[in-house]
Amino acid sequence: GKLVDQETKEPIPFANIVAETGGKQMGGSTTDFDGNYTIKPIPPGTYDVKATYVGYKPLMVQGVVVKDGIITFLDIEMESTAVTLTTFEVVDYKVPLIEKDGGSSGGTVTSEEIEKMAGRDATSVAVTVGGVFSSDGEMGSIRGGRTDGTVMYIDGVRVRGSSSLPKSALEQVTVITGGLPANYGDATGGVVNITTKGASRTFGMGAELVTSKFLDPYDYNLLGLYMQGPLLKGKDSTNNTALLGYFLAGEFSYEKDNYPFFGGLYKAKDDYLAQVEQYPLRETGLGYGTYQNLQFVTEDNLEKIKAKIECPSYAANVSLKLDVRTTSTTNLTFGGSLNYNNGLAYIHSYSMFNYKQYPQVISSTWRVFGRFTQRFNSDTASKSIVKNVFYNIQADYSKYNYLEQDPEHKDNLFKYGHWGKFNTYKTSSYELTDIPELGYYNVYALNNYYDTLVTFEPGTNNPITSNYTSQYYDLYDLHSGYYTNYTIIQNAGALLNGQQPESVYGLWSAPGTIYGSYSKNDATQIGINANASADIGNHAFQFGIQYEQRKDCAIGYAPVGLWTRMRQLANKHIEQLDSIAKPVFDEYGVFQDTVNYDRMYDAASQSTFDVNFREAHGFAVNGTDWVDIDSYDPSEFNIEWFSADELLNEGNSYV
Numbered sequence: 001g002k003l004v005d006q007e008t009k010e011p012i013p014f015a016n017i018v019a020e021t022g023g024k025q026m027g028g029s030t031t032d033f034d035g036n037y038t039i040k041p042i043p044p045g046t047y048d049v050k051a052t053y054v055g056y057k058p059l060m061v062q063g064v065v066v067k068d069g070i071i072t073f074l075d076i077e078m079e080s081t082a083v084t085l086t087t088f089e090v091v092d093y094k095v096p097l098i099e100k101d102g103g104s105s106g107g108t109v110t111s112e113e114i115e116k117m118a119g120r121d122a123t124s125v126a127v128t129v130g131g132v133f134s135s136d137g138e139m140g141s142i143r144g145g146r147t148d149g150t151v152m153y154i155d156g157v158r159v160r161g162s163s164s165l166p167k168s169a170l171e172q173v174t175v176i177t178g179g180l181p182a183n184y185g186d187a188t189g190g191v192v193n194i195t196t197k198g199a200s201r202t203f204g205m206g207a208e209l210v211t212s213k214f215l216d217p218y219d220y221n222l223l224g225l226y227m228q229g230p231l232l233k234g235k236d237s238t239n240n241t242a243l244l245g246y247f248l249a250g251e252f253s254y255e256k257d258n259y260p261f262f263g264g265l266y267k268a269k270d271d272y273l274a275q276v277e278q279y280p281l282r283e284t285g286l287g288y289g290t291y292q293n294l295q296f297v298t299e300d301n302l303e304k305i306k307a308k309i310e311c312p313s314y315a316a317n318v319s320l321k322l323d324v325r326t327t328s329t330t331n332l333t334f335g336g337s338l339n340y341n342n343g344l345a346y347i348h349s350y351s352m353f354n355y356k357q358y359p360q361v362i363s364s365t366w367r368v369f370g371r372f373t374q375r376f377n378s379d380t381a382s383k384s385i386v387k388n389v390f391y392n393i394q395a396d397y398s399k400y401n402y403l404e405q406d407p408e409h410k411d412n413l414f415k416y417g418h419w420g421k422f423n424t425y426k427t428s429s430y431e432l433t434d435i436p437e438l439g440y441y442n443v444y445a446l447n448n449y450y451d452t453l454v455t456f457e458p459g460t461n462n463p464i465t466s467n468y469t470s471q472y473y474d475l476y477d478l479h480s481g482y483y484t485n486y487t488i489i490q491n492a493g494a495l496l497n498g499q500q501p502e503s504v505y506g507l508w509s510a511p512g513t514i515y516g517s518y519s520k521n522d523a524t525q526i527g528i529n530a531n532a533s534a535d536i537g538n539h540a541f542q543f544g545i546q547y548e549q550r551k552d553c554a555i556g557y558a559p560v561g562l563w564t565r566m567r568q569l570a571n572k573h574i575e576q577l578d579s580i581a582k583p584v585f586d587e588y589g590v591f592q593d594t595v596n597y598d599r600m601y602d603a604a605s606q607s608t609f610d611v612n613f614r615e616a617h618g619f620a621v622n623g624t625d626w627v628d629i630d631s632y633d634p635s636e637f638n639i640e641w642f643s644a645d646e647l648l649n650e651g652n653s654y655v
Helices: 111-115 122-126 270-278 463-473 486-491 559-569 608-616 644-651
Strands: 003-005 016-021 024-030 045-052 059-066 076-078 089-092 105-110 132-135 138-142 151-154 170-178 191-196 204-211 220-233 242-255 265-268 281-283 290-292 302-305 313-327 330-344 360-376 386-405 420-435 440-458 518-536 539-557 577-585 591-599
Touching: 045 076, 045 111, 045 170, 059 076, 105 111, 111 170, 122 138, 122 170, 122 191, 265 270, 270 463, 281 463, 420 463, 420 591, 440 463, 440 486, 440 577, 559 608, 559 644
Parallel strands: 003 076, 059 089, 151 191, 440 591
Antiparallel strands: 016 024, 016 045, 045 059, 105 170, 132 138, 170 191, 204 220, 220 242, 242 313, 265 302, 281 290, 313 330, 330 360, 360 386, 386 518, 420 440, 518 539, 577 591
């Protein structure tokens, strides 16, 4: 800007111009012969600009908004006086109708405006800028571009994961919708730049408590806190300067229902649900088979509720910034933020009968950065064409974690689909035939093995799901023939390990339906950027370099179906009989008209899972012992026993 005399409009040379925020000086300059001044670098924010000169009243322009990536112009007029004054005349900053530096399109929202908004995070603030698409208050695309083309920065750190911050920590949110500067060259949509508040040389704190506990059924609760001030003050001439200052803000929230339905929703009555959980089946009346009791549900068994149940969510946001004033021309800033979310995810098909099985979702994002800035003082009276030289170097580290799981089973993958222990009993099958090559006629030759009985012992991992099979086993005598093999059991309505209950009319998940996914993501980012600037004549030159290193890891399983996959992979290499006959003789060497055959070992068709299972449980890898997978406890399996191809399963993937 330019500093001039209020009456004569003549420039005032060699006056001091200082920009302060929170009582802390962030930059300063001296006017040249023509009254012009430039203060750089200066972080985005709201400042009080002070002008002092001998023979003039000290003047302070308060509320000057400095936007990210945009030059702020401020012309100041001072009133002459013959009396030396120590107090400042205060005037308010007037926001210009037209930005002189109009290189980029978009908008900026300051902390004063953010405080008056209903939204609490940066994205809800960003949607107030023209050109930003909003859906239910959430930020979408910018000017119709792809959502993944929008890049977000917090204090110069590229956002990975959540951008959520405490509302009290937001100093400024700038949205660039077009005309992107060169330092955002990899953004194909728009840029959202978030600046957090810095330290103050005076202590201050505040608290906020919001609750709807007694006002609505959704039970929204939020506690917000912030503290700021100096940790170390200077002495002597810098007595009022914070050499080490901090700003700390945090928000902690709990919600019973974070996305309520208009008009409420239906769920099964508690007594009815308890009944169908314990007794999920009923006999068909045809002498064999069962129906699900839920197939006969009526509206009388339901009730309407205003808010969802069994899906609470917890969240925490923390932001910290430390400013270190090392010398008059250098600044050192450290900062970071943490976002943590933990809750049960609502699934609409679960809400009526199976709301006890909502999955747990835990996510966390944290980032830290350090920034060093150095300015080189230049004499305004100097004839050098190079002035206002500075550089800054910043390094940052970010980490994002995401976990989706059953809240009870967590990473115990084999508990997801385990309903109980099945023991299968087999016997040999013979046929009357001739074996002329051995000289045997009208002998009984072994041609197969078949199941004669399957017993069931309920497990404790998924008691509601176990009840489907337990109740079926209570209907008939164990040796009635209704428990001969897996096929008969399944057709009658019982569930094998890894099989889910049938949904109700294809709309609602039945009680005991286990969430069939376990997944976790880890993403890290290391960033280093350096930039420098210098005014050469009437031109400002800026250049920089940026380095980013990212690492993304993710894994997901369909753990319920692993039991089905294990049954498919085990024993498939010994399903055929060997061709070597083994006649049966009694103790006196008399042939008993019976010929047996061993199982044939086929190494080429043996699965990796089968090999590892046999090694772990003490079986001979090349042996022909039949393994009864469903008779083992979940703790006796390991996901590493599978090969990648066995889990990918030709497109029907379990991973």
